[in-house]
Amino acid sequence: MAKNYEIALLFDFYGDLLTEKRREFFEFYYNGDLSLSEIAENEGLTRQGVFDTLKKGEQQLRGFEEKLGLVKRFRLVSEHAEQIVRLADGLRETGADVPRLAAAIREKAEEIKNSV
Amino acid sequence: MAKNYEIALLFDFYGDLLTEKRREFFEFYYNGDLSLSEIAENEGLTRQGVFDTLKKGEQQLRGFEEKLGLVKRFRLVSEHAEQIVRLADGLRETGADVPRLAAAIREKAEEIKNSV
Numbered sequence: 001m002a003k004n005y006e007i008a009l010l011f012d013f014y015g016d017l018l019t020e021k022r023r024e025f026f027e028f029y030y031n032g033d034l035s036l037s038e039i040a041e042n043e044g045l046t047r048q049g050v051f052d053t054l055k056k057g058e059q060q061l062r063g064f065e066e067k068l069g070l071v072k073r074f075r076l077v078s079e080h081a082e083q084i085v086r087l088a089d090g091l092r093e094t095g096a097d098v099p100r101l102a103a104a105i106r107e108k109a110e111e112i113k114n115s116v
Numbered sequence: 117m118a119k120n121y122e123i124a125l126l127f128d129f130y131g132d133l134l135t136e137k138r139r140e141f142f143e144f145y146y147n148g149d150l151s152l153s154e155i156a157e158n159e160g161l162t163r164q165g166v167f168d169t170l171k172k173g174e175q176q177l178r179g180f181e182e183k184l185g186l187v188k189r190f191r192l193v194s195e196h197a198e199q200i201v202r203l204a205d206g207l208r209e210t211g212a213d214v215p216r217l218a219a220a221i222r223e224k225a226e227e228i229k230n231s232v
Contacts, residue, residue: 091218
């Protein structure tokens with residue numbers, strides 16, 4: 001199990017739905033940057049025990065995303081917002097095609113509204 | 117229990133985390149627009165039984181939102197997107213202050229990125 005951004009993101013969204021123990025271990029591992037062995041030592045558990053707890057939590061987080069898909073929705077929104085930032089920057093350039101950029105910005109903002 | 121937009125919205129976000137029975141009753145009541153009595157009759161239950169199931173589901177949905185707050189986040193995003201639409205419309209007006217509107221659009225898009 002590699003520490004990865006995807007799991008950290010899922011934890012950020014759905015972490016509060018995990019049991020307290022799983023949530024704590026995720027905090028230690030992903031936010032506190034402890035190793036499995038360090039968590040095991042602190043908690044008086046085996047490394048395997050910590051691994052299993054994190055693995056179960058990970059499966060649960062993936063299950064929430066499969067059912068709800070909210071991380072995917074938020075990611076889409078974030079991409080549209082990034083595009084709007086770039087379009088807005090384009091407006092400041094000399095000779096910018098304002099009507100075209102305005103239409104593109106409007107369209108992206110509507111897409112955001114439709115995906116939330 | 118009044119049918120209300122807030123519960124329908126919570127159900128839209130978190131409905132797939134409910135048990136199958138609760139989810140079905142929510143579908144009938146909120147999306148299928150059946151009355152409590154009609155659901156009771158179809159399911160061979162009392163009106164009170166249907167009411168209790170929906171009430172428990174409603175509490176569960178509110179609990180998800182208390183823990184995750186995703187509906188609140190999405191609502192904020194939607195408001196920002198609406199403001200961007202209006203700013204983009206302002207760009208098309210004669211004599212529009214393009215640099216000011218571009219800066220405002222950029223700021224709103226950044227706010228969206230920060231809230232997702």
